[in-house]
Amino acid sequence: MQRDTLETVIEDLRAGRVPALTVEDFPAFSEEATAGDPHIGPETLATIAATLTAADIPTFERALRAVDEGDLAWLGFKVVYDSAAAVGNVDNEVTKKYGDVGSADGESLVFFCNDAKEIVASRELSPRDIFQAKDVTRGPSMHNDQFDGLTWASEPLFGKVRVWLLGASDAAVEVAQLADHVGFKVIAVDYDPAFLNAERFPNAERIMLHGGSFDELANMPARPDDYVCVLTRGHMFDPEGCIWALQNDAHYVGMMGCAGKNSTVHDLVVAAGITEADWDRVKRPIGLKFGAKTPAELAIAIVGELVDVRYRQRYSEEARHRHEKSLGRD
Template sequence: MKRETIEAIIADVRAGRVPELSVADFPAFSEEATAGDPHIGPETLAAIGAALSEADIPTFERALAAMDEGDLAWLGFKVVYDAAAAQANVDNEVTKKYGEVGSADGEPLVFFCNDAKEIVASRELSPRDIFQAKDVTRGPSMHNDQFDGLTWASEPLFGKVRVWLLGASDAAVEVAVLAEHVGFHVIAVDYDPAFLNAERFPGAERIMLHGGNFDELANMPAAPEDYVCVLTRGHMFDPESCVWALQNGVHYVGMMGCAGKNSTVHDLVVGAGISEADWDRVKRPIGLKFGAKTPAELAIAIVAELVDVRYRERYSDEARARHEKSLGRE
């Protein structure tokens, strides 16, 4: 989410103009994201924009403050397609009952919610609305069809974590698809267009190196919050990749390979000036352990680890403790 997008919405509403909400800024409403759902789509976003008033400005101002503070927060959207059903339905056959009131009203609503479950909205929400509003912290559309007459969507107010895939191997192809699907910004790097191309990496940012090697990698900056997966073809450029990741101080770096190969890489990496302490930061082998063998299986193991690293990085100790308790993993 871009800060200027929210600032423009506030300015338009304050001036009495209808803000133009774009699916580029709110992709949860795009045709791709809403395919097959008859109740939500790009036209829904336009209707939400037309319904905004000055009473909604504090919601967007709270969103700006969250972005300034680096808060883990979302803009949520209550989408009503049958007002009578939304307000009348208080229960279903599976979930518990949330009082004697269904949705608080039959109107669309934009609201703010963060990981601390603070909710800011222009109107009061019913207990059942609050239950579903809090679920925006779990993704763009969790539990959105539990009750008749309405659905829910959300957009994060924080950026995507960048994942560098160093090497356009078959495993990297599979990782790229899964990592993008779970919300990472994927950057694939290689020197051979036969392997690094739009057909193999359609959704990734692609960086083509020159010279038939990874030497140019040294001239490219990575950020401390980035993740790096060392997946070079034939492991030929694993040492250069590890050195680059460690010199850039990335948050996470993992490398594929067996113990024998990793011992050789260790010697080359340390020989390049990397300390033993930094070498120990390299997760090897990369990915969670559950018997994965094929490139697709390895990708599941790797991306599952990336999700876990992101979870531990983003959420406070208190929030993680609550979640671990809910999973029975105290």
């Protein structure tokens, strides 16, 4: 989320104006994100904006501070479409009990929540609201529509992880679609427009190299928090991809290929001055292991691994420990 968006909302509320909330700033309410949901959509933003008052300023101020501090935090939205149902619905016979009260007051609410479970809101939340507020901002959000009368949405206050796809292979096409779907910023790189084009990579930033090679990679900086997937067609430029990713100290580097091919790439990469320690950082073969063979299956394996790496990188040690324990790998 942009810092100036939060500043503008705060200024409007201080001046007694109804802030203009747009899907550009809050894409969780876009037509694409809410397709098929009868209770939330772009028009919901205007309804929410009309409920905001000066009492909500601390919520947005806390969000602004989170942006400045790089906190793992979200703005959350409790969207009530049937007040009586929202208040009257209580826990069912299957889920954990959170008391005999449904939604706290049957009114929509904007709130702040971060990985440390700090919640800031203009009004008190019920125990069940608190559970759902935490769930929508960091979990699988399976409970958004668990109860009648209300639903939940959230916007992250931190940027997307950038994933570089080096090579416009068929596997990269599938990875690009799935990685975009789960919230990564995808950058696809190749030198051949027959493979790197809008039809194959409609949602990715596309960088076209020149000269029929990946030599121009050297002129493009990556960031230390970027992820790099080396997926060049025919593995022809895998060495150049690995060298570039390691020289830029990318957080994650993965390369597709068999052991024999990887041995050849190893020799070429080390000959270029990369240390053995850095070479060992390359995940090879890339992706989780579950028998994936086709490009689509490989994409599931690769993006599954990217999601796991992102989770390990972003969440607090306490949150990671809880999750690792639940996965049986602590």
